[in-house]
Amino acid sequence: MDSVRITYNINLPKKIEQFDFNLDAESFALQNPAPENPPEWTALDYKKCSHCPLTSDKHPHCPVAIRLHDLVERFHDTSSIDEVEMEIITEERKVIQKTDMQRAAASMLELILPASGCPKTDHMRPLARFHLPLASEEENIFRVTGMYLLGQYFRSTSAQGGRIEFQGLIDLYAELAIMNKAIASRLKGATRSDSVKNAITLLDMYSTLVPLLLEDQLAEMRGFFKAFLPEERANTAPVATSNYLKTIKNAVFELVPLEEDSDSEATTEKKAPPPPTSAVETILKGSKLELELMPVDDEKQEKAAEDKPVRGRATFNLPDD
Known part of the structure; x- marks a missing residue:
């Protein structure tokens, strides 16, 4: 199998927009062809991320922006609060869900960004491989911590070595937050619609919440792992100190x-x-x-x-x- 296809069908009031994402079966990088004559806002040096390691002589266009172009063009006439029905088709399952436009776009971005080829999102590519549309915050915490620890395991089997701690994950999300803000700045003049803009904002909020939520969320999840900790006393287990997630909801x-x-x-x-x-x-x-x-x-x-x-x-x- 050379490629994997994930399809998003967004049922808008007057039409259905279909997005077929073709991904390399081994690396899970997006293989969709880049648009011809992309607009100025996709250029690498246009409001470039402050921490971007790429140079315009080798990469004339921002990998993320060039992949967002199709969404932006096809969502011009939508509003972030429009209710839509979305259908996601993968090789394993089909998901049908009613949601608002900004959450539908955010779900697509969770697939596009890690697979775009941006060096600042490459670490998240395993999440794209095991894409979970409209995942809850708790599901995302479980997935991202599991992904990170598995990455550390693979590092431990190599000369680099791995560590069982989450500071590296927090650092990754700090870099994602920088990228999110730069992409949002690009989009200001790219479209009159707020759908993709607010989708980026939702992802940025999550990037900010991860460091705040991680310790408390893991403390709450600890109870699910009692079989691994049979001798642990109740008064020695970590306790969530401030549940920001529940409060903000x-x-x-x-x-x-x-x-x-x-x-x-x-x-x-x-x-x-x-x-x-x-x-x-x-x-x-x-x-x-x-x-x-x-x-x-x-x-x-x-x-x-x-x-x-x-x-x-x-x-x-x-x-x-």
Whole structure:
């Protein structure tokens, strides 16, 4: 078998977009042909990652950007909050799931980025080989730690040697965070749609969450491995100290309508109480993301009672650097 095919069918309101990803059976690198006459934003030196080891004389285009071109072009008319039905077909299974456009795009990026040929994502290529669409945070922690430890095992059988610790994994995600921000900066002028942009933001949030969540998530998973630790006393087992993941999931963001000033036409913003969690601040501070609240523009919002809060959506914007 020379190649492996993974197909994504995205059922949009007016059409179905089909993406066939052809990957080398041995290296699992993407084999799809590069687009002809790619746009300027795909050039390697256009908003290049600060830690990129490639040079434009050998690599005129960014490996990640050139692979994102097809998604960007075909998702121009989509919004990140559009509900879509996605179908993923692999040799082993078929997955059908309804989700929003940004999560569908993020799932595709989790396959594209590791297989793109970018030297900063190559370590994640085993995750592409065992691609799990729309994986939960807990599933991703289990997969990525297992992948990393298996990599350390292979290193231990070579002259390089391996270590059973996760600082190297944290360092890998720190480099991915730099890449995510640079790619997001490229995309600002590439498309009017926010679908792929927000998908990158979701991945960047995860890159930021891994160092914060890793210790606590592993402490929670330790109970699954009791058969390996029969003599361990309950009071000696590590305990999760701050479950950022559960807290951020429970955080609720709302938009409150502006109240009119009785003395003038000017309006003042009614301040909503801050989210009841420090996890939001921790995540934003760690990732340098900006939190922006944007109203959802649909008929339901227009019919909302004037004295009730208008629900909106939280958008995390990446800085230029």
